[in-house]
Amino acid sequence: MATSSADLLLHPLRLRIVQSFLGERQLTTADLRRQLTDVPPATLYRQIAALVDGGVLEVTAERKVRGTVERTYRLRAEHASVTPDELAGMSADEHRAAFMAFVAGLLADFDRYLAAGGGDLLRDIAGYRQAGFYATDEELTEIVAAINRAVRPWIDAEPAAGRRRRILTTVLLPATPATET
Template identity: 50%
Template sequence: MTSSEILLHPVRLRIVQAFLGDRALTTTQLAAELDDVPAGSLYRHVALLADAGILRVAAERRVRGSIERTYILAQAAASIGPAELATMTPEQHSRAFLAFTAGLLADFDRYLAAGTPDLVRDGVGYHVNAMWLTDAEFLEFARDLTTVFLPRLANGPAEGRKRRVIANVILPAPEKPAG
């Protein structure tokens, strides 16, 4: 199974997203967060992600005669590499992007259903912007984003911090046909 086939399944994508932000979770904690996923299904998906090296066992402890594992995300394994991206067909890219956007939509729906949403207070936003950039300017922009993101990705849980999920999509605008 390819990385894209493993990662872009709707339930496995939610599992991976639950671990973002350097979180360590047991399957019991994960089940509490993904309470709409049947336990048997959740355990199968966690096992598949662990077998693929996407989740790693960070700790084990004995609980009432069984072993409880705490998992962490192997960040490098939790992405589709450039070589695999280059071999994907347009249809596979379309399915991958559909899984990505469906996951965002489901996360947003869960946010709205979780209580009284206050997008301003919670810092929720969704925007589309356009920029005119040469390839060199775009590379500089991508480096600037990395400069902004990297130090904050190293933040761990702490008093006053909320876990926030930030999703990026960068697309070239369609070009006009010649003529």
């Protein structure tokens, strides 16, 4: 069985909820219901509670709305990833299951994009591609740091007129010997 953080974060619906908060967003359950219209409310409430209990989401505000309490949540980014120690302790099957959950979430995101009228990747400045390159471990560390520096200003940017929320997904894998030739 995978570690509790991996189980918590790599569940397909909880992963979608976490993604909804990317970009320093603060959202209520009502906001999430408007974004995740295919999720039954009771299921959404259960998954939010699991993320709060796990320390991934925290309540930033509460207000009374028609006799109930509406909570506003934010992502605790420092708790929204699997630690290096947890990753190191995962078996190959646990990594496979975690990656499958990640890819399933990515496929579902793309399907929702298409269902919402997407599909013109040029118009939407969207895409998916793969590139192969050769680098030492030290060079790869430099590449990853450069990518992080390049996108950090936009990750930290606030919503503004003309800005559309976007999700950047990365997967970095070493090529297997069969694919290197």
